[in-house]
Amino acid sequence: MNKVELPEGATLPVRHPDAPAPGEELPVHYSQCFGCGDNESGLHMRVRAGEGLTLHGRFLVTDHHQGAPGLAHGGLLACAFDEMLGMLGMLTHIPAVTGRLETDFRRPVPVDSTLHIRAQVDGVLGRKIYTSAVGRLNAEDGPVALTAQGLFIEVGLEHFSKHGRGLEGRDFEVNP
Numbered sequence: 087m088n089k090v091e092l093p094e095g096a097t098l099p100v101r102h103p104d105a106p107a108p109g110e111e112l113p114v115h116y117s118q119c120f121g122c123g124d125n126e127s128g129l130h131m132r133v134r135a136g137e138g139l140t141l142h143g144r145f146l147v148t149d150h151h152q153g154a155p156g157l158a159h160g161g162l163l164a165c166a167f168d169e170m171l172g173m174l175g176m177l178t179h180i181p182a183v184t185g186r187l188e189t190d191f192r193r194p195v196p197v198d199s200t201l202h203i204r205a206q207v208d209g210v211l212g213r214k215i216y217t218s219a220v221g222r223l224n225a226e227d228g229p230v231a232l233t234a235q236g237l238f239i240e241v242g243l244e245h246f247s248k249h250g251r252g253l254e255g256r257d258f259e260v261n262p
């Protein structure tokens with residue numbers, strides 16, 4: 087269990103026929119999600135589908151997200167990446183959870199900046215889904231502030247009912 091590196095033999099999964107069309111905004115997968123929901127203290131991220139197995143997201147960094155004065159907290163930036171990489175499941179319809187998340191912080195992210203994150207599925211091998219993302223400052227072609235690789239592990243839906251809560255009451259939506 088070392089670095090997340092695309093192994094030999096990994097293949098690209100199929101984009102699910104019911105995946106949101108390129109350009110379409112993704113629905114909130116759970117209203118209380120810290121990343122994309124209307125959770126008061128959350129990140130309020132907005133994500134739209136890109137071509138193929140890609141997503142484009144925006145995270146506006148506010149005073150609520152500081153670590154050092156005027157700068158985004160690194161853990162919250164990693165959270166934004168976790169959200170984006172997790173949301174790739176909406177393109178593949180493979181239910182999965184984060185096994186490993188690697189984040190490289192390359193440039194400080196000031197309060198009031200918008201982080202533009204492009205995420206993609208790089209390949210699948212067995213239950214392991216390899217993903218990566220890049221975050222740029224204030225524009226889709228702005229300077230690179232972060233990059234990340236995520237290893238997601240496919241799980242059965244019982245993972246969420248066994249370990250979480252609310253699935254029975256339709257409080258949790260994995261496939262809106």
Ligand SMILES: CCCCCCCCCCCCCCCC(=O)SCCNC(=O)CCNC(=O)[C@H](O)C(C)(C)COP(=O)(O)OP(=O)(O)OC[C@H]1O[C@@H](n2cnc3c(N)ncnc32)[C@H](O)[C@@H]1OP(=O)(O)O
Nearest residue numbers: 087168169172173175176179181183184185186239260261
């Ligand atoms: C209809 C569907 C629509 C879907 C629409 C989705 C939309 C929804 C959007 C969600 C957006 C939310 C975005 C946030 C996403 C989170 O934040 S998820 C929450 C954080 N993650 C967790 O809580 C996971 C906690 N960990 C676990 O539950 C278990 O460790 C796991 C990950 C399920 C794995 O356990 P397991 O099932 O017993 O599997 P295990 O045999 O240990 O491992 C399987 C393979 O993965 C490898 N592996 C496991 N963990 C690791 C690791 N950390 N590093 C490296 N390799 C690992 C193993 O080595 C093994 O490899 P192979 O031997 O097969 O080569």
